[in-house]
Amino acid sequence: MEVKTVHQEQPKKKKSAFREWLDSIVFAVVAATLIRWLFLEAYTIPTPSMENSLLVGDFLFVSKLHYGTRTPQTPLQVPLTHQKIWGTNIDSYLDWVKLPMYRLPGFSHVKNGDVVVFNYPDSLHLPADLRPNYIKRCIGIPGDVVEVRATQVFINGKAMENPQKMLQPYRVYTNESLDEKFFLKYDIWNRRNESPNVYPITELDSVRREMITVGYEVNTSADVAKKFQEMGMRVEPRILEKGERSEVIYPNSSLFDWNQDNFGPLQVPKKGETIQLTTENIAKYRDVIENYEYNDKVEIDGTTVKINGTAVSTYTFKQDYYFMMGDNRSNSADSRYWGFVPSDHIVGKAVFIWMSLDPEGSFLNKIRWKRLFHLID
Incomplete structure (x- = not known):
């Protein structure tokens, strides 16, 4: 005897064309967001501060895997945006939720000479992970003593090899x-x-x-x-004389007669390192202590430092910092002007150029063919 089930299996309803299109878009956005966050992100070069190593119009990929991916500080933001929604002046994020920033394990560390993308630290009105993206060459790593003598960079007293295409x-x-x-x-x-x-x-x-x-x-x-x-x-x-002080040079203090061609010596802060808060050290590191160490309340009057109402004579740095410079040394706004890059502002390592367009080129020679898939060194 044939036995029939009470509930016959119903045929699945076929998705509409619109639903299939929508699902594809959602999948693509999620996949692109994960790739952009975890592995690689595309950037373009808008200014000449890294010429001739990187040219205006270069499109490059930046690896997040080298130094480790950061967890987002502002998770409430429109996917695949940075600061603004495309084509508008509307913020692409909400700062209702701010999370501590952590870094996943990477297979390398920032080294002297690396070309690095980072968030511009001086944009204090924005969350750290949404500050403008800059690209420079790392000159000094945590603990290094950086000095520039007549445009030649010295690290820990030893002349650093200049980039081959440095201007x-x-x-x-x-x-x-x-x-x-x-x-x-x-x-x-x-x-x-x-x-x-x-x-x-x-x-x-x-x-x-x-x-x-x-x-x-x-x-x-x-x-x-x-x-x-x-x-x-x-x-x-064309070199500025030693002792010819520039008021726009970090740390913007009359205690130091530095300029862009003769700078330092200045030690790069290192996590766990303790310094004496002398008048000179306060001038050198007050920006770090006030703005990037996540201290609740800092009061500095030039000669004394108070943290949470308590006067301190020493300070121990909570994270690592880096000193960055452009390869176009005379046309680069870099650490000589605005100071150190905190570790939590490091985005990734620039690895290769996948496209290069000459903004001044005609239709026939717009693409710089020799630069395509060129490794960045």
């Missing part, structure tokens, strides 16, 4: 005018800068009032400067 300012004198085509040949004429890095300078004979030389101020590499010398040109590095 420096020079003044070049010739007996003939040089046109744009000449400078383009050596990748010097940079029309993308707000202030062009080639300036004609005319020297006149005081009696005849005739032009005797033409000078140009350029940002270029040491190799190109040497080539100019071999052509018979007079080449002079």
Whole structure:
């Protein structure tokens, strides 16, 4: 005898085209968000501070795995956004919930010479993980003593090897005018800068009032400067004198006569290291103590420090810090101007360029083909 079940299996209802499309979009967003958070994130270079190592218009991938992925401090945000919702001025996050930031294990640590993406620490009005993304070369790691002498970086008293394509300012004198085509040949004429890095300078004979030389101020590499010398040109590095204090240089104190070309010595804070709070150390590290160590209440009057109402004569750093500089040394807003990068602001390591577009290129030569899939060193 045939026995029939009481509840016959009902055929599954086929999803509508809209539902299938929506499910695909949700899956893609979730997958992209996880990849972007855990593994790789794409960035573009908008400014010339890392030229010629990285050019304006380079698109690169940044590895989160090298140094370890950070857990989000502000979890309530629109996926795949940073600060603003695309095409609007509307915040893409809510700061109702703020979580402690942790870092998952990575397979490397930030090393001297690494090209690093990090959150710009000086944007204190934003959560740490949503501050603007900067890219620079790591010059000093925790505990290092950083010094710049006539543009040459020294780490712990030893000269650091300069990046191969590092740019420096020079003044070049010739007996003939040089046109744009000449400078383009050596990748010097940079029309993308707000202030062009080639300036004609005319020297006149005081009696005849005739032009005797033409000078140009350029940002270029040491190799190109040497080539100019071999052509018979007079080449002079443009370097600020030691002791010529700049008010915009960190730590912005009259105690130090530092400038962008002659800076330090300055020790990079290291987690667990204790310092005496002398007048000089307060000037050097007050920004760290006030803004990046998560102290509840800090009062500094220049010579004394109080934390939670208690006067302290020593301070132990709670996290590691780094000193960053751009390869275009004379055109880079970096740690010489705004100080140290906290460990919890490190985003990842720049690994390779996957696309490069010349903003000034025509339709036929817009893509810089030689830079595609170029490893970053």
